[in-house]
Amino acid sequence: MDRKLLDLLVCPVTRQPLSLLEGAGLDALNRAIAAGQVIRADGAPQRDRLREALITRDRKTVYRIDDGIPVLLAEDAIATAQIDGFPGA
DSSP: OOHHHHHHOBOTTTOOBEEEOOHHHHHHHHHHHHTTOOBBTTSOBOOSOOSEEEEETTSOEEEEEETTEEOOOGGGOEEGGGSTTOOOO
16 A cells, blocks of 8 residues: 555544554454454444455554555444454554
8 A cells, every 4th residue: 555645544433543454463353254253333244354454543443455445434444342362552
């Protein structure tokens, strides 16, 4: 993802800056998705594994990146509290 774009992006709900989700966090998230344990903010299950994602500064919310495009919709957000073993700050 382009660094200039990343510097401009914020969470649509909390207005916190976003950063790329690192490998350990992405692995934990994808394990939980594969186990069917991840529910998005709209109540729908997240079925597809993520190749890239953004995370809020407080590490409570994840937004997926689809084909290099950040999906910053509040209803598609993923709360990290539901993910066992998600790495903290």
